[in-house]
Amino acid sequence: MDTDFWIELENTYKDRIVERQELHAKNGEGVLAGLPGSELACKELMEMVIQFICARYPKQFKRDNNILVNNILGTTTDLSKTEPLVVLLRNVPEDFGIMIRDHKTGRYVLRAGMVFSSVGWKISEKMGMGLPGIHKVVPDYKEKMEFSMDR
Numbered sequence: 001m002d003t004d005f006w007i008e009l010e011n012t013y014k015d016r017i018v019e020r021q022e023l024h025a026k027n028g029e030g031v032l033a034g035l036p037g038s039e040l041a042c043k044e045l046m047e048m049v050i051q052f053i054c055a056r057y058p059k060q061f062k063r064d065n066n067i068l069v070n071n072i073l074g075t076t077t078d079l080s081k082t083e084p085l086v087v088l089l090r091n092v093p094e095d096f097g098i099m100i101r102d103h104k105t106g107r108y109v110l111r112a113g114m115v116f117s118s119v120g121w122k123i124s125e126k127m128g129m130g131l132p133g134i135h136k137v138v139p140d141y142k143e144k145m146e147f148s149m150d151r
Contacts, residue, residue, distance in 0.1 A: 007053060007094055009060065013072060016093035020116045024089055030122040032085055034098075034112030039084075041098045042112050046084035049092055061091070085114050097123075099131075110134060 010016075023031055034042055050068060053061045062069040066080040070091050077087055088096065097113035107130045115123045126134050 004056070007049065007056070007092060009057060009072075010093075013093060017073065017090065020089060020093065023116050024114075027122075029124040031116050032089060032114040033124050033127055034085060035127055038098060038100060038112035041100055042084040045096060045098060046079070046087050049088060050079075053092065085112065089114055102130075105130075 020031075050061075050063055054063050060070070060072050062071070063079075066078060068077045068079055068087065068091065069075075070077070073091075075090070077090060079087060082090075085096075088094075095113070095115045095117050097115065098111055099108040100111040101107070102109050109128055109130050110123075110126050111128075113123050115121055
């Protein structure tokens with residue numbers, strides 16, 4: 001993936017942000033959730049995304065200390081008072097899953113994230129699972145993909 005295009009803004013940006021906020025209001029932890037211990041990873045993701053969007057889209061986004069200014073939506077977000085995944089929900093039309101290594105097994109498990117794009121997929125049902133559990137229903141995952149993905 002070309003890192004210049006990690007997050008792209010399309011002409012549907014405003015509508016997608018509104019739709020995602022409505023889905024969150026309706027489905028809560030079904031679309032956005034985090035387990036205890038994932039707070040620093042969520043904050044790190046938020047910081048990386050904000051740094052990227054402010055550099056890639058300087059007319060649309062600006063960071064002024066702890067305030068994120070979104071010129072597309074005409075909003076400001078206090079980063080010190082808003083949960084990191086909620087900041088992303090309100091400003092970035094992308095899904096994110098945060099996998100953190102389990103210190104007991106050495107395998108990565110889903111600890112936090114926000115998924116709005118997958119029909120019938122509830123992040124709250126996948127929390128704490130590793131890649132094999134998350135992809136259990138994917139045809140041929142175990143035979144063809146598990147070894148190369150679950151490292």
